[in-house]
Each structure stands twice: as structure tokens, then as C-alpha cells.
Amino acid sequence: MKEQDVKKRFGLVIKNWRKKSGISQDELARHAELHRTYVSDIERGVRNPSLQSIERLAKAFNVSFSTLFQPLEDTEMPSAEIGGSQKGKC
Amino acid sequence: MKEQDVKKRFGLVIKNWRKKSGISQDELARHAELHRTYVSDIERGVRNPSLQSIERLAKAFNVSFSTLFQPLEDTEMPSAEIGGSQKGKC
Numbered sequence: 001m002k003e004q005d006v007k008k009r010f011g012l013v014i015k016n017w018r019k020k021s022g023i024s025q026d027e028l029a030r031h032a033e034l035h036r037t038y039v040s041d042i043e044r045g046v047r048n049p050s051l052q053s054i055e056r057l058a059k060a061f062n063v064s065f066s067t068l069f070q071p072l073e074d075t076e077m078p079s080a081e082i083g084g085s086q087k088g089k090c
Numbered sequence: 091m092k093e094q095d096v097k098k099r100f101g102l103v104i105k106n107w108r109k110k111s112g113i114s115q116d117e118l119a120r121h122a123e124l125h126r127t128y129v130s131d132i133e134r135g136v137r138n139p140s141l142q143s144i145e146r147l148a149k150a151f152n153v154s155f156s157t158l159f160q161p162l163e164d165t166e167m168p169s170a171e172i173g174g175s176q177k178g179k180c
Binding site (some may be wrong): 006007008010046048049050051052054066067069070072073084 | 096097112138139140141142144145153155156157160161162163
């Protein structure tokens with residue numbers, strides 16, 4: 001199974017958070033202080049956002065990084081490299 | 091209280107994950123397929139890593155994004171923008 005690109009998966013996560021918040025891309029862009037087309041590109045999975053941009057999105061949704069990324073887990077298939085998996089701690 | 095830059099906080103998180111894994115920066119760089127100086131810069135908090143680089147680090151530690159970011163929560167102070175906080179769900 002080919003793993004879906006992380007940019008695409010993250011884009012869907014952001015779109016879902018935005019829908020859940022009941023706001024438009026314009027509103028999200030304003031809250032996150034990002035350009036509207038940048039937000040649109042992130043949702044389409046064609047951008048590789050930086051840590052600082054991700055932080056702005058998390059703050060706009062008023063969630064922590066961990067919570068922001070939680071919906072990504074279902075589609076995530078980390079390869080085993082070092083030590084054991086930390087998934088499913090909760 | 092001035093919030094510490096997210097790059098600095100993330101750098102400390104990565105350093106802690108690396109120490110916990112008992113590996114050197116060289117080894118982490120190799121596992122994550124990133125340049126050694128890039129890993130060093132991330133740990134020093136002078137880089138703003140992209141989503142794809144963050145994914146490589148998470149995979150190198152064999153943890154999910156959420157788990158990778160978990161230690162950051164303690165120092166995080168998200169501003170209230172939209173809706174209620176999702177923190178502390180677990």
C-alpha cells in the first residue's frame with residue numbers, strides 16, 4: 001500500500017478542522033494570519049507548511065499541536081526505525 | 091510571560107526524543123535522512139522545519155506526530171481564537 005503524501009493528509013486534516021469550526025478559508029486565513037491562497041494550497045495538499053505556520057493554524061483552532069495532528073493518526077503508517085511505538089498511549 | 095519561540099521549544103523536544111532513544115545527532119540524521127547540521131540546527135531552535143522534515147523525525151523515532159509533539163504541550167500557550175479548547179482529551 002502506497003502511503004498518501006503527508007501534505008495531502010495534513011491538508012485534509014486542516015480542512016476538517018476548519019469545517020468543524022464552521023469557518024471559511026478566508027476566516028481561517030485571518031485568524032491564523034496567513035494568506036488566503038496559502039491556506040487554500042495547504043488544504044489542497046500542495047504546500048509543505050513550516051512549524052511556525054502549523055503553530056498559527058493550531059492557535060487559530062485553539063488546539064495543541066498534538067490535538068491538531070490527532071486525526072492524521074488513522075492514515076499514518078510510521079516505519080519502525082528506533083525503539084518501540086508510542087502510539088495508543090491514551 | 092513571553093512565550094518561547096516554537097522553534098526553540100521544538101528543538102528541545104527533538105533533543106529530548108533523541109536522548110531518550112540513546113542516539114547521536116549523526117544517527118538521528120541518518121535515520122531521518124536529513125543532513126547532520128540540519129538536525130543540529132533544529133535542536134538549537136534556529137530552523138523552522140517543514141511538515142515533511144517533521145514527519146521524517148517522527149518516523150525516525152517511530153512515533154506519531156501527536157506523540158512527537160506531546161512534550162511541547164507543557165510549554166504551549168495557545169491563544170483563544172475559535173471554539174473551545176480540545177486539550178486534555180486523554
